[in-house]
Amino acid sequence: MNEMRPIRAKSGTNQEGASAHNRRVMIDALRLNGQLSRADLARATALTKQAVSNIIEELENDGLVTSLAAVRRGRGQPSTPYRLVPEGAFAIGLQIDRHVTRTVAVDLVGTVLTRKETNLPAGGPEKGAEAVLALIEETRRALVKAAPKSKDRLVGLGVAMPGPFGIAADQDDPWMMAAWQSFPLVETLSTGTALDVRLQNDAAAAATAEKMVGAAHGLDHALCIYLGYGLGAGLILNGELYRGANGNAGEIGMILSRPRGGADDARAPLEHRTSIASLCKALDLDPADPDLYDHIDAKARMPDQRVKAWIADAAFELQAAVQILETVFDPQTVILCGGMPPGLADLLLDALHPLLPSIAERRGRSAPRLQLGFTDPWAVAIGAAAEPISRTFDPRFSAILKTRVTAAP
Amino acid sequence: MNEMRPIRAKSGTNQEGASAHNRRVMIDALRLNGQLSRADLARATALTKQAVSNIIEELENDGLVTSLAAVRRGRGQPSTPYRLVPEGAFAIGLQIDRHVTRTVAVDLVGTVLTRKETNLPAGGPEKGAEAVLALIEETRRALVKAAPKSKDRLVGLGVAMPGPFGIAADQDDPWMMAAWQSFPLVETLSTGTALDVRLQNDAAAAATAEKMVGAAHGLDHALCIYLGYGLGAGLILNGELYRGANGNAGEIGMILSRPRGGADDARAPLEHRTSIASLCKALDLDPADPDLYDHIDAKARMPDQRVKAWIADAAFELQAAVQILETVFDPQTVILCGGMPPGLADLLLDALHPLLPSIAERRGRSAPRLQLGFTDPWAVAIGAAAEPISRTFDPRFSAILKTRVTAAP
DNA sequence: TTATTAAGTCAATTGTCTTGACTAATTTCT
DNA sequence: AGAAATTAGTCAAGACAATTGACTTAATAA
Numbered sequence: 043m044n045e046m047r048p049i050r051a052k053s054g055t056n057q058e059g060a061s062a063h064n065r066r067v068m069i070d071a072l073r074l075n076g077q078l079s080r081a082d083l084a085r086a087t088a089l090t091k092q093a094v095s096n097i098i099e100e101l102e103n104d105g106l107v108t109s110l111a112a113v114r115r116g117r118g119q120p121s122t123p124y125r126l127v128p129e130g131a132f133a134i135g136l137q138i139d140r141h142v143t144r145t146v147a148v149d150l151v152g153t154v155l156t157r158k159e160t161n162l163p164a165g166g167p168e169k170g171a172e173a174v175l176a177l178i179e180e181t182r183r184a185l186v187k188a189a190p191k192s193k194d195r196l197v198g199l200g201v202a203m204p205g206p207f208g209i210a211a212d213q214d215d216p217w218m219m220a221a222w223q224s225f226p227l228v229e230t231l232s233t234g235t236a237l238d239v240r241l242q243n244d245a246a247a248a249a250t251a252e253k254m255v256g257a258a259h260g261l262d263h264a265l266c267i268y269l270g271y272g273l274g275a276g277l278i279l280n281g282e283l284y285r286g287a288n289g290n291a292g293e294i295g296m297i298l299s300r301p302r303g304g305a306d307d308a309r310a311p312l313e314h315r316t317s318i319a320s321l322c323k324a325l326d327l328d329p330a331d332p333d334l335y336d337h338i339d340a341k342a343r344m345p346d347q348r349v350k351a352w353i354a355d356a357a358f359e360l361q362a363a364v365q366i367l368e369t370v371f372d373p374q375t376v377i378l379c380g381g382m383p384p385g386l387a388d389l390l391l392d393a394l395h396p397l398l399p400s401i402a403e404r405r406g407r408s409a410p411r412l413q414l415g416f417t418d419p420w421a422v423a424i425g426a427a428a429e430p431i432s433r434t435f436d437p438r439f440s441a442i443l444k445t446r447v448t449a450a451p
Numbered sequence: 452m453n454e455m456r457p458i459r460a461k462s463g464t465n466q467e468g469a470s471a472h473n474r475r476v477m478i479d480a481l482r483l484n485g486q487l488s489r490a491d492l493a494r495a496t497a498l499t500k501q502a503v504s505n506i507i508e509e510l511e512n513d514g515l516v517t518s519l520a521a522v523r524r525g526r527g528q529p530s531t532p533y534r535l536v537p538e539g540a541f542a543i544g545l546q547i548d549r550h551v552t553r554t555v556a557v558d559l560v561g562t563v564l565t566r567k568e569t570n571l572p573a574g575g576p577e578k579g580a581e582a583v584l585a586l587i588e589e590t591r592r593a594l595v596k597a598a599p600k601s602k603d604r605l606v607g608l609g610v611a612m613p614g615p616f617g618i619a620a621d622q623d624d625p626w627m628m629a630a631w632q633s634f635p636l637v638e639t640l641s642t643g644t645a646l647d648v649r650l651q652n653d654a655a656a657a658a659t660a661e662k663m664v665g666a667a668h669g670l671d672h673a674l675c676i677y678l679g680y681g682l683g684a685g686l687i688l689n690g691e692l693y694r695g696a697n698g699n700a701g702e703i704g705m706i707l708s709r710p711r712g713g714a715d716d717a718r719a720p721l722e723h724r725t726s727i728a729s730l731c732k733a734l735d736l737d738p739a740d741p742d743l744y745d746h747i748d749a750k751a752r753m754p755d756q757r758v759k760a761w762i763a764d765a766a767f768e769l770q771a772a773v774q775i776l777e778t779v780f781d782p783q784t785v786i787l788c789g790g791m792p793p794g795l796a797d798l799l800l801d802a803l804h805p806l807l808p809s810i811a812e813r814r815g816r817s818a819p820r821l822q823l824g825f826t827d828p829w830a831v832a833i834g835a836a837a838e839p840i841s842r843t844f845d846p847r848f849s850a851i852l853k854t855r856v857t858a859a860p
Numbered sequence: 861t862t863a864t865t866a867a868g869t870c871a872a873t874t875g876t877c878t879t880g881a882c883t884a885a886t887t888t889c890t
Numbered sequence: 891a892g893a894a895a896t897t898a899g900t901c902a903a904g905a906c907a908a909t910t911g912a913c914t915t916a917a918t919a920a
Contacts, residue, residue, distance in 0.1 A: 051480035071460035086460035118897025286781025372695025527866025
């Protein structure tokens, strides 16, 4: 009788949605400002003192916030500040990369409590999935040992791996990332761990880390360029990570552009020239070498001609990338991060200046156009762990709505 | 006593915020689906039948929706569909461009009711502001004549002009756009018209038009490349127009890239090669000529060598721009629009194919990677007029919050 | 004719924020 | 020293909007 076309509509909300949002706003405000009194919170959130009082009391009962000693702030009754309780929530992060697999556990404020690293057995996900589950189990045990409360307060498992997802990928990748990308990893880990599992690409995870405990803390519009084995960008727009229609937003390593000295139509992916993979190629390093980081570190400390040439090339491309991202997104700042030795990062940042002119050159900037973020190789795993915390506690549109709008990775 | 640092926090919400959101969700659903019954709406929005009934009754009393004849849909009581009432709201759009100033008035569903065009007196905003106010007044009168209800139902004035805003601009622009860009236009128009005035750049306006009545209707992730006198992009992300930290997001005409055949470091703004301005330059046309459109139309119908060369050049650059945007945003589709004769648009679209490979090439795409949007020169003015409608009636995060978070243009 | 299904209403309930009056603690003014 | 002003925070009642569950109405299917 009826054609049964699907009805397209956004979800509605109710008082509980509003309440959930307000709880998140309180937590966000405490995270951003360190400590605030109930009156501070009322002013900052435009809610009434009474509403704030009720919510704070609830959060205190839930073990998410705690009061500090009263402070006198001039005239009037002294205020009682509140702060987040780190042990209020925990999450585990998993990074699957080509040469290494890492897990970390973090608490509500982003402190790292455990970290583990392993090399997956060759053979892709069919064999590797089991090892990954074992690693997570081990991490969980270590976390419970370090923080017994975590047993009931684990909010989820965040997974980060190189993107893009859902695309016919390079088949000539010896680390079988393509196999991992098409493997039903989220489902496998969900059933294997009974945790809420979400997947993002490594650049997005790096951006999540920068947002929670790094240079993007408190910024609503920030872009993280992540220089790892590949090249990507994590996009923080309107205070939330932007994923795009298919979870592949920010894969700037796949921008096609002309190499220096190439012909007009000789277009190649940016990450062929600007990534740790390209550095390894340029320096004849073995990317699978467990001591790769130290080798690169040594090279960066005493750069020879080949290192200098790679840096010049990479900086040339990154200048363009930064200018493009600034022009397209109009962000407050761009953050350069990646799993590389600090020496290399400094050389690269240096070589990027002066930056190309862009609309980001405006009077009264508060943040620098480009700054260095985490270069810690663990940043991606930390960001992966930060995602469940962010999803559970940060204010976001989808958290208000009745049926959670989940974007497929 | 106290250091008085500002407290950073997001705004809270309450039942009224939730209610406002639900109203918007209903209107959005009716806009997207044409007509829906209360039961349909309840299912689609995850609200209860009763809640929907109350909201719909209220919207009907407010003159925003109306019921249609009951329809039998198989077993069960027939349902009563509702649809939007076009006369429920009106808005005026103003486009200030280099050579021409246009106003249009639209209703709730985006139908254009009046359109006016004028040439501003030379001398920039000091002299032009008065003429603009007069034009708006004239439009308002014409609108009231065409739709008497509009007198009490005018929700705002949307203004579109070329960006970027707040940047030290080209001073050698004979049309004094720089002067307009630094002129306090919003304030002047606000006081002069007593309307709610908001400013956006022309590409954003074009995207707003595409979203309300064009190719982006119902899409949550779409990019509109706007080829006008300059070159820009309007970004629809998560169903909302993205403005960036300073309202300049999408100014892709200012991407610096190497011209075909140029040296590696010979970087120039994209719009120097890809814009109607560059076309005029290439064809020795006078951009201020009131018959410019017809001249270009004639050229496009019988393209000579110079036209072909320009198209090849522009398409070469646009291919790269589309690939960059797809890679960075991972949208559902990219829409090419602009104020140009359809013949030229077709030639351009043709020359853009085959598109460069990108992550947008995935199985099961529902929308084409690139499609043609409005080429109507009035699209920007229509988009400007659609902005107040969208701001007033579309679901958006900021509409739920207590203190409206307004981004400065 | 009867059962089933679906749309939509009625009336009471619930959850959450708001309102306005209040208490408490501190500094500033006289 | 005492009074006034200011600020933090609580108490209790009220308002608002969605929910709940029973009900009515109207159609098709058996």
